[in-house]
Amino acid sequence: MIDHSAHFIADHIHELKPSGIRRFFDLASKMDNVISLGVGEPDFVTPWNVIEASFHSLELGYTAYTANAGLLELRQELSSFLETSYQVSYDAEKQLLITVGASQAIDIAFRAIINPGDEVIVVEPSFVSYAPTIKLAGGEPVVVEATEEFAFKIQASQIEQAITNKTKAILICSPNNPTGAALGLDELNQIARVVEEHDLLVVSDEIYADLLYDESFTSFASIENMKKRTILISGFSKAFAMTGWRLGYAAAPEAIIAAMTKIHQYTIMCAPTMAQYGALEALRNSQSSVIEMKNSYRQRRNYVVKALNEMGLPCHMPGGAFYVFPSIKETGMTSEEFAEALLNEQRVAVVPGHVFGESGEGYVRCSYATSMKQLTEAMQRMKIFLKDKIK
């Protein structure tokens, strides 16, 4: 039957490109015996105490809506967590908002700040939803490219060159998906100087903050004078292995949180109640699980980086998250061709780099959030795959 409904779709949605990751998902899902390094989420199951606390909240009958901004108890716990972990203090009642994943926080942050035609500088390669979210909010994403030359760390000078009189904000994500690159204090300070000079706002996606392996994490909001210019976005998905719970948050100055909460209350009402009770337990009693998972990721990162470099796919040591971003340029293939051939010939799924922005071309994203057994097997298969492809 012919579907005539397409002409009802709004023009700007027609123009929105579907995520390139989708096509790859369809390909990989039809095959057997695939080892996937294509998964952007932890391989751990949520710590049991968190699951149990959520059960218990349901048993007690906590099944109604919470306050729009989220359970006050959770915001208070979050406020002290942010203070102890990252030395940033936010008022639980006025400066924090619990959202449906960090993704929703990003969405409403842009909807709250963008006037039609405002530009937002986006650092690519990046998570797939940034540019579309900005467009959906009526803004113009302006891409700056983090290059391998600087270990995929964006330079403040590159940001500065992209600034126009329409620039409203800069979106940064450190540690980064897909490169794993983490900005150091120096780099953040330089970006802060540019932000101050041009009177900009920073949307700082810090979802991988707790998965930084060799240094301690610096929140952009903790840099001098930056708290009033930062929308800090994070969530429970990555550090606590709670992706499916869909729970994130935004921390920002009062007026911005009030504006975001306005959108939130009309479109979502509140984040799921049982997930909020789980998150409360996560903040209170799961730090040891986080450290255990983090140690395991670090060990796997070391293993994978060494294995990839040895097989001829050069790759820098990423500071955080659970991705490595090796160059496949030596093979002469595009990242799409590489990923497809690797899947067909050796049944290993990786994500072609161009999915994360044009500057990702020539690279693939490998997630090491999978068991050592699977990783070892995947590295062996990739080595065989590369045998006749690299001179």
Next chain:
Amino acid sequence: MEQKEVELLQLLEKNGRLPADTIASMLDLGIDEVASMIEKLEHECVILGYSTLVNWAKVLKHESVTAMIEVKVTPVRGKGFDHVAERIYRFPEVKALYLMSGSYDLSITLEGQTMMEISRFVSDKLSTLDSVVSTVTHFVLKKYKHDGVVFDKNDDQDRRMMVTP
């Protein structure tokens, strides 16, 4: 003990068969360093052995019986509990022995082929020891988890989608 030694121990405790070169990559060490670290830890008796966790319930005709026995004893002057403990742990069928706080003193994990074997051990060997005052024997009906490993293999299935952003 340095951090890398602790990590090495944690890795081997989970998987005693992890190859040295893999451990070396994971901990960012040379293979030789890992080998000498393991040797040192074995020498110091920090590493006491490498064993395999077997689900004997799945091996036909080799199903075994496990019992946990609570034992109350009279400690011997000058030797405390150690003397009687040694008398007990020398028996090869004693798989584990702990000194406990609380309402009894020693906890024994005993393995045998049959219930009869266990009861014979308790009545002939254990109860007849001079310092043993009383025993309570509990038989294990089903093992769900042992040494951190869940026996039901469906437990560690990867339930994630194949590719996600």
